[in-house]
Amino acid sequence: MATINELKESMHSGSSEEIVAEYLERIEKSKLNAFITVAKESAINRAREIDSKGEKGMFSGIPIAIKDNISTKGIQTTCASKILSGYVPPYDAHVIERLKEAGAIIIGKTNMDEFAMGTSTETSFYGPTRNPWDMERVPGGSSGGSAAAVAGGEAPFSLGSDTGGSVRCPASFCGIVGLKPTYGVISRYGLISYANSLEQIGSFATCVRDVTMLFDVIAGHDSRDSTSVDRIDTHLDARTYASALVNDVKGLKIGVPEEYFDEGTDKGVENSVRDAINTLEELGAKSQIVMMPHTKYALSAYYIIAMSEASSNLARFDGMRYGLRTEDSDWHTTFSQVRAAGFGDEVKRRIMLGTYALSAGYHDRYYLKALKIRTLIKQDFELAFKDVDVLIAPTMPYPAFKIGEKIDDPISLYLSDVDTVPVNLAGVPSISVPCGFSGGLPIGMQIIGKHFDEAAILRTAFTFEENTDFHNKTPEGM
């Protein structure tokens, strides 16, 4: 599979139009269902334009796939929900503006769990996305379409969003690299909110360098997002994250949180991640066990906060200004019927649980309590990072599961997020990189860093990648 630099190379002899056409053809032939909308016409037109003008942006003429919860002006943006089918945003998200400035071409909008609520991309109104490594299995979620598209060769790189693991999980299940940056590093302007205080836009690619190049383009302060910050120079000499890509981990202190390797963890996963830590030690890093005692409670705290925020975020879908509209009766009834018809089961469940967690009499017991637990979890990270530079743990406790296996049991589905959600509660950065296989399915490990220290996790991931070849394996036939 071609890297970004390889595509840039090939553009010297060929054209953007050829590259775009090649990806479009693969999408057309694909059975992955990675895309909800393919922007065929606009992508080809833009490629021709770039070819004729000879634009020289960082990604000029290179196609990119965008998760369908990121607003794209003129291209349908559905959040994989019936309630937003046909909605065409009149504005671009901040990250889309940045990508367009860099010359990237939006090739399409990718499938996802409805409103990013899921771990498997099965809750999409547009049907599940399939895992390129095994068509019977889920690609992970919620950014499953974006990950499957990259792993399946349907896009060289893509954007997802990570509220509780939605970038890292599908990266892990699909055997690619996925980065969730520090909260606030990428503007959320235009990202359709699921849980505002937890989520970040993240990037997917087949290697650390491509993920980093993409990150460099989309990171940075945006005055339209009050929670956006500009901290790129905190841990970097040069003002690019790419400058952190050095093949060297000598003296790096790795923390291994034992709580992330509990009984539910698949043996193959545990072994691969521990082997990866050994590899890094052989390359000059040192590891030590760290204690993160509140990890156990992260899942409940995460779900309560996410559902509470979601119940409010999704209140705007009333069928008046955009989206689905059912037959009119009185306003309140129409509102309830639009939502009954437009939202899927999992979304309804989360809206109801969030409504309950915020409601009179339960607010303190659920919502407020969860926010206090969040404080304790954040403190766990702060304490651990006093002694170590990065933490390494499995991204997911097991490889990709079968489509339909967990979808009817919310708890078991939620449990698969156990290793990813603490990172979102603490707002720290984390990257998932391929580190092995179990039963022919890829395994991801996550490297977690301090606030704004993306440099450390990118360097660790890059060094690991340079000295191993897990990332070079591709699914059969792709």
Place this chain on the structure above:
Amino acid sequence: MITKKDLEHIGWLARLELSDDEKEKYTPKLNSVLDYFNELDEVDTEGVEPTYHVLQLYNVFRDDEPGIGSITQEEALSNAPKKQDEFFKAPRMM
């Protein structure tokens, strides 16, 4: 424990019309999730401050100057399922 009646109230608060089937279906599922959440009761959070924002940011403002984000009336109305003249059209109130 939430009852079917609680669920009806939640459905109303959330403006989600629920069929009888759905009420049957959702009640046990929501209860099993709430049961799981109840594990938080065992954590002593006495004196712990809640974390609303993970970054300690404050005083983020914009100047009182017209921005570039405004859209045209046509764009504003372009996604409206129903409109009349230059207005969005909603159902009757009562």
Place this chain on the structure above:
Amino acid sequence: MYENRDGIMIGLEVHVQLNRLKTKVFCGCTTDYHNDPPNSHVCPVCLGLPGALPVINKKAVEAAIKVGLALNCRVEEHTQFYRKNYYYPDLPKGFQITQYDFPISSGGYIIIEGEDGEHRVGITRAHMEEDPGRLVHEGTIDKSKYTLIDYNRSGMALLEIVSDPDMRSPKEARRYLDKLRNIVEYLDIFDGDLEGALRVDANISIMGGQRAEIKNISSHKGAEKALLFEIVRQKNVIRRGGIVVQETRHFDEAREITLSMRSKEEAHDYRYFPEPDLVPLKISGWAPAIKATLPELPDARRMRFVEEYGITDDHARALTSELKLAIFYEDVAEKADPRTAAVWVCDVLKGELNYRDMTIEAFKKEHMLSIIELLVSKKITEDGAVEIIRALLDKGGSPEEIVKEKSLLKVEGDIVSIAAAEAIKENPGAVADYNSGKEKALNSLVGAVMKKTKGRADARTAREILLGKLR
């Protein structure tokens, strides 16, 4: 001491639109939408499009602090925005960004002219929030077949000023509203003449009963009417042995009645929580600097007018009751006799303006100065001056033109003398009455002189001349 026999307790929630700002509270949309088509001053933020995020307008915060200080409130150390979750078609996000715990200011008061002299009304809090859109109904809200929505107003900065339930009559409520409006106008953050600039929700209970909340009041007169209606309604409920229930009622301005809005939607549970897309504010440090820029407020100005211009307290109160009027007066009083100016601006001009539903902006202060000059130099009579003011308001022009056009220059000397002689000749009866000691008969003779001079004679001069001739 005022006796509140019905145990009336009125508290008001006043929404003041900070319409002097250039942009809305959380987005860069412009605020000058009043003459433009619907939905033409909007953006993803104020339309509630998916993915849009709010950012606070710094000037709006400064304005809110200004108001808080003018209302004698504490400006809080830590302030924060919350989401108030409820549903209404004017609310594009399904929640309103407002404040809950940690409002920007609280614990103030203002002094009003109460039923029995000065009365202090507590200000519970003044907090910032966003305005919803505007709904248009065909006919009335309860009968209309559909609802039309214009989001131009959506996202305008509002200050919700919540009073303690300290008012004891509809009249006091109205006085409170007048005073409050007066204060915010003085602060130069608010133009009360724009549609929807100030809206009122009123809470009222009587005889220790439950309170009713009346919504949709758009004028001070409306507030008084709605409260009067509500007192009668609640009294009737109690007299019939019923119980006043806590509920929201809608004021029907046209019919001047309140209507119950009770329905399922009454089961409010706003599920407040801190707005995750906005970070907290630490702005109490701004208060001293803002306080230093506070303009002279109505009470201070009133006292200064009495002292500096030697006018009566009543005149000073009336003249300072509207900022524009106070400025008008002061400009005139600087160049003319302040007491004469007070009489003519306050007693005459204001009355004529009110009668025509016009504001002071309809009258030029140069014209007032000319009129006073004509009066002081005795070139016109007081009746003539009134006539000039009326003509200026009705037809425009200048005082000089009107004087000429209507021949209002005062007549003197010989003309009055001739008219007096004629009056004596033509009214022998009155002359006889006067000579027999009925002094009042002189008035009819003065009247006859005035009639003959078409009011242009000075009445006192005419009287003196008549007396001279009759002696």
